[in-house]
Amino acid sequence: MDTLFRLVSFHQQQQQQQPDPSLNSTTSRTSSSSRSSRQNYYHYSHQEDEECFNFYMDDEDLSSSSSKHYYQYQPHVSTNTTNTNTTTFSNTTDYSYSFSPTPPIPDFNFEFSPNWSHNLLLETARAVAENNRTRLHHLLWMLNELSSPYGDTDQKLVAYFLQALFSRVTDDGDRTYRTLASASEKTCSFESTRKTVLKFQEVSPWTTFGHVASNGAILEALEGNPKLHILDISNTYCTQWPTLLEALATRTDETPHLRLTTVVSGRPNNSVHRVMKEIGARMEKFARLMGVPFKFNVVHHAGDLSDLNFSELNIKHDEALAVNCVNALHSVSAAGNNRDTLISSLQALQPRIITVVEEEADLDVGIDGYEFVKGFEECFRWFRVYFEALDESFVKTSNERLMLERAAGRAVVDLVACSPAESVERRETAARWSARLHGGGLNAVAFSEEVCDDVRALLRRYKEGWSMAQCSDAGIFLSWKDTPVVWASAWRP
Amino acid sequence: MQMMPGDPFSLSTSIGAFNQEQNTNPNPKPNPPPKKKRNLPGTPDPDAEVIALSPKTLMATNRFICEICNKGFQRDQNLQLHRRGHNLPWKLRQRSNKEVRKKVYICPEQTCVHHDPSRALGDLTGIKKHFSRKHGEKKWKCEKCSKKYAVQSDWKAHTKTCGTREYKCDCGTLFSRKDSFITHRAFCDALAEESARLTSVTTTNLNFKSEEGSNVMNSQHGGIPQFGPHGFRLDFNGMEQQQRPRLPEIVQMAQANALMGSSSMVSNFGVPVGSNSTSAANLSLSSLPIGKRGETVVDLATIYNCEGQNKQSKPASPMSATALLQKAAQMGSTRSTNPSIFSGSFGAVNSPSSQTTTLNNNNAVMLGSNNNAAATTAGTDYSSLTHSSNSFDQLVMQTNGQLQSEPVKLKLHSNAVEHNLTRDFLGVSGGGGGAGPQFLPQELAKFASMGSPMGLSQFTSNQ
Numbered sequence: 042m043d044t045l046f047r048l049v050s051f052h053q054q055q056q057q058q059q060p061d062p063s064l065n066s067t068t069s070r071t072s073s074s075s076r077s078s079r080q081n082y083y084h085y086s087h088q089e090d091e092e093c094f095n096f097y098m099d100d101e102d103l104s105s106s107s108s109k110h111y112y113q114y115q116p117h118v119s120t121n122t123t124n125t126n127t128t129t130f131s132n133t134t135d136y137s138y139s140f141s142p143t144p145p146i147p148d149f150n151f152e153f154s155p156n157w158s159h160n161l162l163l164e165t166a167r168a169v170a171e172n173n174r175t176r177l178h179h180l181l182w183m184l185n186e187l188s189s190p191y192g193d194t195d196q197k198l199v200a201y202f203l204q205a206l207f208s209r210v211t212d213d214g215d216r217t218y219r220t221l222a223s224a225s226e227k228t229c230s231f232e233s234t235r236k237t238v239l240k241f242q243e244v245s246p247w248t249t250f251g252h253v254a255s256n257g258a259i260l261e262a263l264e265g266n267p268k269l270h271i272l273d274i275s276n277t278y279c280t281q282w283p284t285l286l287e288a289l290a291t292r293t294d295e296t297p298h299l300r301l302t303t304v305v306s307g308r309p310n311n312s313v314h315r316v317m318k319e320i321g322a323r324m325e326k327f328a329r330l331m332g333v334p335f336k337f338n339v340v341h342h343a344g345d346l347s348d349l350n351f352s353e354l355n356i357k358h359d360e361a362l363a364v365n366c367v368n369a370l371h372s373v374s375a376a377g378n379n380r381d382t383l384i385s386s387l388q389a390l391q392p393r394i395i396t397v398v399e400e401e402a403d404l405d406v407g408i409d410g411y412e413f414v415k416g417f418e419e420c421f422r423w424f425r426v427y428f429e430a431l432d433e434s435f436v437k438t439s440n441e442r443l444m445l446e447r448a449a450g451r452a453v454v455d456l457v458a459c460s461p462a463e464s465v466e467r468r469e470t471a472a473r474w475s476a477r478l479h480g481g482g483l484n485a486v487a488f489s490e491e492v493c494d495d496v497r498a499l500l501r502r503y504k505e506g507w508s509m510a511q512c513s514d515a516g517i518f519l520s521w522k523d524t525p526v527v528w529a530s531a532w533r534p
Numbered sequence: 535m536q537m538m539p540g541d542p543f544s545l546s547t548s549i550g551a552f553n554q555e556q557n558t559n560p561n562p563k564p565n566p567p568p569k570k571k572r573n574l575p576g577t578p579d580p581d582a583e584v585i586a587l588s589p590k591t592l593m594a595t596n597r598f599i600c601e602i603c604n605k606g607f608q609r610d611q612n613l614q615l616h617r618r619g620h621n622l623p624w625k626l627r628q629r630s631n632k633e634v635r636k637k638v639y640i641c642p643e644q645t646c647v648h649h650d651p652s653r654a655l656g657d658l659t660g661i662k663k664h665f666s667r668k669h670g671e672k673k674w675k676c677e678k679c680s681k682k683y684a685v686q687s688d689w690k691a692h693t694k695t696c697g698t699r700e701y702k703c704d705c706g707t708l709f710s711r712k713d714s715f716i717t718h719r720a721f722c723d724a725l726a727e728e729s730a731r732l733t734s735v736t737t738t739n740l741n742f743k744s745e746e747g748s749n750v751m752n753s754q755h756g757g758i759p760q761f762g763p764h765g766f767r768l769d770f771n772g773m774e775q776q777q778r779p780r781l782p783e784i785v786q787m788a789q790a791n792a793l794m795g796s797s798s799m800v801s802n803f804g805v806p807v808g809s810n811s812t813s814a815a816n817l818s819l820s821s822l823p824i825g826k827r828g829e830t831v832v833d834l835a836t837i838y839n840c841e842g843q844n845k846q847s848k849p850a851s852p853m854s855a856t857a858l859l860q861k862a863a864q865m866g867s868t869r870s871t872n873p874s875i876f877s878g879s880f881g882a883v884n885s886p887s888s889q890t891t892t893l894n895n896n897n898a899v900m901l902g903s904n905n906n907a908a909a910t911t912a913g914t915d916y917s918s919l920t921h922s923s924n925s926f927d928q929l930v931m932q933t934n935g936q937l938q939s940e941p942v943k944l945k946l947h948s949n950a951v952e953h954n955l956t957r958d959f960l961g962v963s964g965g966g967g968g969a970g971p972q973f974l975p976q977e978l979a980k981f982a983s984m985g986s987p988m989g990l991s992q993f994t995s996n997q
Contacts, residue, residue: 044678235721238713239717239718242714242717243714251712253713280717281720282720283716283717283719283720283721284713284716284717286720287716287932320721323720323721323725324720325842326725327719327720327721327725330719330725359826491682494675501678
């Protein structure tokens with residue numbers, strides 16, 4: 042309901058060129074009337090999905106609550122639509138799963154075309170690029186009607202992309218992002234993080250693929266050395282390491298001493314500190330259990346990874362060094378040559394091996410114009426694949442999936458509404474990363490047959506739909522229904 | 535070196551002397567025993583004939599070829615029978631009546647430990663399998679988990695059980711996949727509680743061991759205070775050779791401990807570093823062997839090594855001192871009695887109730903008998919032990935790492951221990967203190983006994 046009002050006032054603002062107080066008070070999301078609409082919303086959505094009966098909701102979720110109370114409002118309909126999907130808005134419910142007492146209009150058919158979310162969102166992006174305010178408003182309104190973070194994949198995508206687009210057109214991207222981030226931080230704890238990450242790994246090989254491949258390469262590269270040092274820059278909360286510790290412990294030869302330095306970058310954040318501290322304690326206990334001499338360090342680095350001071354990491358020369366980067370490179374700003382700088386720094390450490398795991402997408406969304414639309418489309422494609430994979434991996438009522446989707450929603454805001462220079466989500470394709478890594482003085486190391494076998498065996502343990510493919514540049518892909526989604530590779534100087 | 539007639543493929547030499555045949559037979563066998571006495575692997579009869587086969591010979595599957603049709607056979611007998619079909623003269627060789635000299639085989643691989651005649655293996659099939667496993671190419675692969683094997687029978691045995699094994703965490707969750715089990719276990723709350731409980735327990739028990747030890751242990755080991763039952767000492771034998779990197783850490787930790795002043799713990803280990811020797815003397819553990827030499831855990835190992843050799847002939851696979859500790863803890867765990875203190879006590883216990891009382895008494899006694907510093911620190915230490923990752927915790931927890939490879943032996947040795955007393959640090963069998971199925975430890979033992987392949991292919995796929 043709030044979004045509705047904001048849309049209305051936004052529209053008015055465009056017409057009147059006057060700042061509207063309600064526009065700025067986006068924080069005042071809960072109002073008495075919205076509560077009633079919220080209840081209605083719950084009622085509807087509850088019947089669709091058990092999971093959405095979840096009072097732990099960000100305020101943002103309310104923005105997509107619209108009900109038939111507001112159907113009387115007829116937007117100013119622009120007739121110059123090129124898209125046949127955009128029909129006149131009617132006063133009946135828009136939910137695919139219709140619960141309204143009034144029967145749906147029969148020609149309301151665009152919802153059921155399989156690509157409706159794609160088309161609608163693309164149209165909206167175009168309207169943004171063209172700065173077509175009226176049309177933009179119309180489309181945003183429609184998206185609002187159709188969005189639901191608790192609906193099917195299309196509705197979810199629309200919900201999160203709408204949020205991002207809206208914050209973009211209101212020049213509010215950074216603040217929206219920060220609000221979302223702090224909201225999630227409030228509930229972030231070791232238990233919640235553990236639950237989400239482990240559940241994700243149990244139902245989907247999305248992250249475990251990279252872990253298995255990297256661990257295999259690391260073990261092979263560091264074999265025979267009595268003292269190992271792994272520099273870990275990843276976003277998977279050390280879930281990669283228990284299996285590595287177990288492998289080290291059960292090798293028949295002497296178990297080496299392992300030192301693990303985990304670098305956590307990004308906005309400094311108390312909850313992350315606490316979580317990593319707890320993780321460290323658990324890892325140490327587990328290593329003791331395994332009988333592996335083990336030392337664990339966490340380095341919290343505020344800001345971009347490219348200005349991490351590697352000399353402070355206490356790299357010792359009597360230790361065999363491996364660098365493990367899981368989803369780390371794309372968090373470096375794509376602006377300037379930050380990424381190349383980081384790669385050069387890693388190369389300068391002269392490790393035995395550098396394992397790189399990245400998601401396969403080209404998410405360098407341009408500032409505006411054609412670049413923006415193109416980037417937006419790729420964004421949509423990528424997140425669609427992600428959401429679909431999540432949908433099929435988790436049960437319908439999974440709270441963990443909701444957490445992951447929300448995190449993705451924040452990423453979308455970052456990509457669509459925030460400044461590219463500060464974006465931490467700009468993924469690149471394997472081809473481009475390979476070019477960068479080559480340029481940084483690194484050579485690709487192919488994964489051995491054993492490692493590939495391990496990966497294939499891993500994939501067999503999950504549901505259907507996942508497969509492994511060789512990447513022509515270097516490394517291997519995890520494919521979801523033949524679309525490559527995650528890239529894993531190994532490099533050495 | 536002589537060529538044996540009728541055996542074109544082998545060179546043989548005796549173990550005793552390279553240039554002469556041994557005439558005397560120190561172990562005469564006038565009547566063939568009903569069962570062949572088996573030596574331990576790698577410890578052949580001194581007077582056995584050592585045969586060194588080349589790799590090619592060893593790996594050859596069909597050594598006997600029919601001259602007519604070139605069909606290969608594994609045994610000469612089979613070839614002879616086949617020759618009948620060609621109407622060729624055939625003769626089945628009889629088992630020779632005269633005493634057959636026992637043959638042992640050495641591994642052709644120079645770097646192998648079995649290349650030495652004193653470590654030869656007694657069975658041709660055995661040496662073949664050994665050579666394949668250790669030095670051969672792994673041609674057989676499990677479909678489910680991609681684990682590779684060089685010997686077909688190993689592979690077959692594995693595929694039968696691959697995927698059927700289930701892993702159960704202490705928290706009660708069941709897993710069919712090893713990797714998700716491991717990752718879960720690493721972050722599971724049960725692990726955190728486990729180590730906390732363990733620390734407080736084992737310290738207490740070490741304390742009590744000194745006085746109580748003689749009472750309890752006497753009933754089993756004739757009065758020699760020990761850390762634990764046979765298996766514990768047993769494994770000290772192996773400790774010398776293996777797991778060397780661990781020892782320094784143990785020593786360091788123990789010494790660090792002493793420095794930290796948690797003297798109760800230190801003295802239990804008999805690692806008196808200066809000031810604690812008096813209290814150490816009170817403890818039977820430290821009193822006997824450590825009192826003599828009294829310094830480091832390494833010495834402790836040596837001492838136990840000497841003692842242990844007499845008691846147990848079965849060699850253990852290598853285990854560190856901490857592993858021993860943990861096993862001992864496991865053996866004597868009396869979880870059912872008083873979980874807060876006594877689960878994980880050392881030594882097998884006959885009657886939990888009596889132990890409880892004696893434990894109680896001895897705790898008090900022990901605490902009193904320690905020097906004052908120890909007593910006070912002991913009191914406070916328990917809390918710190920519970921919560922902090924101190925060295926004792928580390929020590930004990932380190933032993934857990936070895937548990938994986940030793941549970942079968944544990945079960946064998948812990949005669950007096952009920953299942954639910956067994957402490958399962960890895961959570962590999964049963965749940966918590968419950969008497970769970972012991973399927974897993976045997977699997978683990980089997981798993982451990984196989985060479986571990988490269989990388990992570992040892993993960994079994996259990997779906």
